[in-house]
Amino acid sequence: MEPSAGSWCGTTEVCFRLRDPERRLTSVRLESAVVHGDLTFLEDTGTWELRLPRPPVHRIEYKLALGHADGGPDTSDDAVLCCPDYREPGWVHLPGTAGQWRDLYLPLPAVRSEMAARIWSPAEPTDRVLVAHDGPDFHRYGELGHYTAAMIGAGRVPPYHLVLLPPGDRLEWYSASPAYARALARDVLPAIAAELGTDRPVVGAGASLGALAMLHAQRRHPERFAGLLLHSGSFFRPRHDRQESGFRRYLRIVRFTGRVVRDRDAPGVPIAMTCGTVEENLANNREIARALQDQGYPVTFAEVPDAHNWTAWRDTLDPHLTALLQKVFK
Numbered sequence: 001m002e003p004s005a006g007s008w009c010g011t012t013e014v015c016f017r018l019r020d021p022e023r024r025l026t027s028v029r030l031e032s033a034v035v036h037g038d039l040t041f042l043e044d045t046g047t048w049e050l051r052l053p054r055p056p057v058h059r060i061e062y063k064l065a066l067g068h069a070d071g072g073p074d075t076s077d078d079a080v081l082c083c084p085d086y087r088e089p090g091w092v093h094l095p096g097t098a099g100q101w102r103d104l105y106l107p108l109p110a111v112r113s114e115m116a117a118r119i120w121s122p123a124e125p126t127d128r129v130l131v132a133h134d135g136p137d138f139h140r141y142g143e144l145g146h147y148t149a150a151m152i153g154a155g156r157v158p159p160y161h162l163v164l165l166p167p168g169d170r171l172e173w174y175s176a177s178p179a180y181a182r183a184l185a186r187d188v189l190p191a192i193a194a195e196l197g198t199d200r201p202v203v204g205a206g207a208s209l210g211a212l213a214m215l216h217a218q219r220r221h222p223e224r225f226a227g228l229l230l231h232s233g234s235f236f237r238p239r240h241d242r243q244e245s246g247f248r249r250y251l252r253i254v255r256f257t258g259r260v261v262r263d264r265d266a267p268g269v270p271i272a273m274t275c276g277t278v279e280e281n282l283a284n285n286r287e288i289a290r291a292l293q294d295q296g297y298p299v300t301f302a303e304v305p306d307a308h309n310w311t312a313w314r315d316t317l318d319p320h321l322t323a324l325l326q327k328v329f330k
Contacts, residue, residue: 006019006047007079007081008081009054009060009081009082009083009084010054010084011054012053012054013051013052013053013054014035014051014052014053014054014055014060014081014083015049015050015051015052016030016039016049016050016052016062016064016081017039017047017048017049018039018047018048018049018064018076019046019047019048020041020046020047020048021046022046023041023046024068024069025041025048025066025067025068026067026068026069027039027065027066027067028041028048028064028065028066028067029064029065029067030050030062030063030064030065031062031063031064031065031075032060032061032062032063033061033278033307033308033309034055034057034060034061034062034278034307035052035055035060035062037050037052038050039064054083055278056277056278056305057083057276057277057278057305057306057307058082058083058085058086058087058305058306059080059081059082059083059086059306059311060080060081060083060307061078061079061080061307061309061311062078062079062080062081063075063076063077063078063079064076064079080311088315089314089315089317089318090318091146091147091150091151091154091156091317091318092143092146092150092314094150094151094153094154095150095153096146096148096149096150096152096153097122097123097149097150097152097153097159098122098123099120099121099122099123099149100120100121100123101118101119101120102118102119102121103116103117103118103119104116104117104118104119104191104192104195106187106188106191106192107187108168108183108187108188109183109187110179110180110182110183110186110187111168111169111172111173111177111179111180111183113168113169115165115166115168115188116166117135117163117164117165117166117188117192118135118136118139118163118164118166119161119162119163119164119192119195119196120145120148120149120161120162120164121161121196122149122152122159122160122161124159125159126158126159126160126161127196127197127198127200128158128159128160128161128198128200128203128329129160129161129163129192129193129196129198129200129202129203130148130160130161130162130163130202130203130204130205130325131163131165131188131189131192131202131203131204131205132144132162132163132164132165132204132205132206132210133165133167133174133204133205133206133207133210133211133213133214134165134166134167134170134206134207134208134210135163135164135165135166135167136164136166137310138164138205138207138210138310138313139164141310141311141314142207142310142313142314142317143314144162144164144205144314144317145162145164147314147317147318147321148160148162151318151322156318156322156326157322157325157326157329158325158326158329158330160203160325160329161196163192163202165188167210170209171209171247171248171249172249173213174206174209174210174212174213175209175212175213175247175249175252175253176212176213176216176249176252176253176255176256177213177216177249177252178220180213180217181213181216181217181220181221182220182221184217184221184224185217185220185221185224186221189202189224200226201223201224201225201226202224202225202226203225203226203227203228203229203324203325203328203329204217204218204225204227204228204229205228205229205230205231205321206229206230206231206233207230207231207232207310207313208231208232208233208234208281208308209234211229211230211231211232211233211234212233212234212235212253212256214228214230215228215230215233215235215260215288216256218267218269219260219266219267222267222269225269226269226270226328227269227270227271227272227324227325227327227328228269228270228271228272229271229272229320229321229324230271230272230273230274231273231274231275231312231313231316232274232275232276232279232281232285232308232312232313233273233275233281233284233285233288234253234281235253235257235260235281235284235285235287235288236250236253236254236257236284237254237257237258237261237283237284237287238254240280240283240284240287241254241280241281241284243280257284257288260288260291260292261287261288261291263291263295264294264295265295265296266292266295266296266297268292268295268296268297268298269297269298269328270297270298270299270324270327270328271292271297271298271299271300271324272299272300272302272320272321272323272324273285273288273289273299273300273301273302274301274302274303274304274312274313274316274320275301275302275303275304276303276304276305276306276307276308276312277303277304277305277306278306278307279307279308280308281308282303285301286301289301298327300320300323300324302316302320304316
């Protein structure tokens with residue numbers, strides 16, 4: 001069963017509906033990072049329904065957990081409820097400038113592994129480089145590749161190479177790992193620079209753990225970075241994030257974020273930070289943003305009306321990444 005098109009979002013209330021005229025279901029539960037609850041069956045309309053106060057977001061990603069008489073569980077496909085004030089970014093409909101993709105094999109002795117980076121280069125020669133963690137997902141779900149080609153084509157940002165780094169052992173590499181930071185700074189970035197014929201520091205981008213790892217690498221190897229884009233960083237702090245304490249690298253992360261907060265100065269570069277208004281990560285992102293600003297990082301921090309997901313991060317690329325690239329790549 002699919003969610004009914006009768007679901008809607010108003011100014012003060014949201015409503016989720018599922019048609020079931022033959023009453024085949026025994027229960028329906030809304031599952032979402034933003035809102036949750038049990039739908040009630042309305043006999044007169046043959047519809048399951050749940051009304052809730054509207055949360056401070058412009059869109060809600062959700063699923064419906066469906067109960068059956070035989071006890072078999074089922075879940076609806078992913079669905080999205082967009083509110084009337086949601087606006088898709090205009091650049092998603094722009095054509096992209098010409099460019100070419102290629103792969104670059106990268107051995108990583110520091111973590112006893114390897115990766116194949118995916119590189120897009122514009123037709124116009126350039127020595128500027130943007131490197132993204134979780135590269136394949138950032139390209140597929142966050143549309144970073146299309147953003148790059150569209151915004152260069154529109155003249156909004158200078159031409160640059162886009163490098164997509166696959167996550168490898170993500171939970172290990174992206175959790176403030178000194179070994180991964182060393183691999184990135186000593187193996188990955190120099191090899192990319194040699195391939196592209198540039199010695200210019202890069203702009204690093206990441207979301208969630210990928211953002212944490214990019215900041216961690218910049219703190220340990222500042223000479224490699226000219227700026228950072230950090231979406232919803234997993235900057236765990238004990239007073240905000242005890243619910244994450246079961247994560248195997250929780251202590252390593254909180255030791256790193258503790259040092260960030262305690263440091264009085266640091267090798268500051270321009271940073272664009274974003275975080276959703278309903279995220280668990282909001283409090284720790286606010287704290288890290290303040291600490292970085294106090295240490296001399298030029299930080300812009302935006303709280304956006306969404307949750308922890310790729311569409312939210314895609315929708316904030318412009319103006320936040322745009323402004324960062326205009327500043328760093330001028």
